[in-house]
Amino acid sequence: MPARKPPKRKPSVLKRQRQNLKKRAQNTRFLSELKTYSKKLRELVAKGDKEKALEFLRQVQKKFDKAAQNGYIKVKNASRHISRLTVLVNGLINKK
Numbered sequence: 001m002p003a004r005k006p007p008k009r010k011p012s013v014l015k016r017q018r019q020n021l022k023k024r025a026q027n028t029r030f031l032s033e034l035k036t037y038s039k040k041l042r043e044l045v046a047k048g049d050k051e052k053a054l055e056f057l058r059q060v061q062k063k064f065d066k067a068a069q070n071g072y073i074k075v076k077n078a079s080r081h082i083s084r085l086t087v088l089v090n091g092l093i094n095k096k
Helices: 011-047 050-070 075-094
Strands: none
Touching (some): 011 050, 011 075
């Protein structure tokens, strides 16, 4: 039996694949940014810099809220991360 040629792909399938690649790259970049911001905040807390940590926490909260709003992460996921980071910063502020 002769080998069959694979069926041609429809243009809509090819377009969907291109869109998926772009979207995956966007998601990866955005999630990586969130992780980087979280790590930087944790470093500020480890150094004991209260004012910078408090100011940076506001930026991180804004990033997580925006990510949840745009569907990069789920709302409860964002809330959980914000809560944990806030507990860290509050622990630093309340420390004697």
